[in-house]
Amino acid sequence: MPQQQRRKKENRRRNEPMEKNKYDEIGNEQQATPSPKPVRLEIVESDFLTDLEQQASVQAEPVEAEYTGKKYAIIPEDGFIRAHQLQQQPDSDSYIEVDEPTDGSNLTRYRFNLSGNHAFVISQGIDRLENAFAFEKPSNRMVSRVVLQGDGILSKINNGWKIQEKARIDFR
Numbered sequence: 001m002p003q004q005q006r007r008k009k010e011n012r013r014r015n016e017p018m019e020k021n022k023y024d025e026i027g028n029e030q031q032a033t034p035s036p037k038p039v040r041l042e043i044v045e046s047d048f049l050t051d052l053e054q055q056a057s058v059q060a061e062p063v064e065a066e067y068t069g070k071k072y073a074i075i076p077e078d079g080f081i082r083a084h085q086l087q088q089q090p091d092s093d094s095y096i097e098v099d100e101p102t103d104g105s106n107l108t109r110y111r112f113n114l115s116g117n118h119a120f121v122i123s124q125g126i127d128r129l130e131n132a133f134a135f136e137k138p139s140n141r142m143v144s145r146v147v148l149q150g151d152g153i154l155s156k157i158n159n160g161w162k163i164q165e166k167a168r169i170d171f172r
Contacts, residue, residue, distance in 0.1 A: 071098045072113055075132050081110075082160040095121055096132060098154065098161070106156040111167050112146050119144040122171065134166040143171035 071086040072094035086098060090113055097113040112133060121129065122143060129135070132152070152167030 069100050069102065071100055072096065073098060075128055076163070077128075077131055079131060079163045080157065080160055081154065081163075085160070090115060092117065095129075107164070108154050108156075108161070109151040110154050110161075110163075111148055111151050112169050114146070114148065118146045122146070129169070132163055132166060133169045135169045135171070138171040145172045146170075147172055 071088065072090035073081045073085045073087070073096045074091075074093050075095050076082075076085075081096065081098070087094065090097075093116075095113050095116050096110055098110045099108050101108045110132075126137060134152075135149075147170045149168035149170050152163060153165040154161035155164040
């Protein structure tokens with residue numbers, strides 16, 4: 001007999017919810033409270049919305065003002081900068097700054113991106129810089145800065161740009 005009672009209690013426990021669901025409680029409360037009177041919205045003619053839009057347009061900076069007409073890329077290993085490698089903002093390894101042609105030209109200029117970490121790119125491999133830049137290798141390994149000497153020229157290819165003339169840099 002005690003086993004049968006224990007089984008009934010266990011079965012009862014299994015069929016009962018473990019925790020009360022907060023949504024069940026909310027549903028019960030909503031059923032208990034009478035529904036409020038409907039809210040009546042009126043649209044009044046006003047220049048308030050127009051004023052807000054004008055204030056927002058004066059305060060907001062246009063997106064075009066932030067765009068400089070330049071794109072950034074990593075140093076290519078094969079002399080080709082693929083279109084998907086070009087980006088609007090430089091990453092930590094974007095050492096090439098490319099002028100975006102405005103007239104749809106097949107030629108454009110590029111240079112070393114001076115905003116990057118010069119000492120890092122020098123220490124990581126001057127050999128890699130040779131893929132995109134013309135320079136004399138420094139005799140002093142204590143150099144930590146790149147100096148621009150002249151822009152390079154890129155020519156348009158199907159899926160990006162080919163280095164036609166290397167940009168010139170020097171080390172200090």
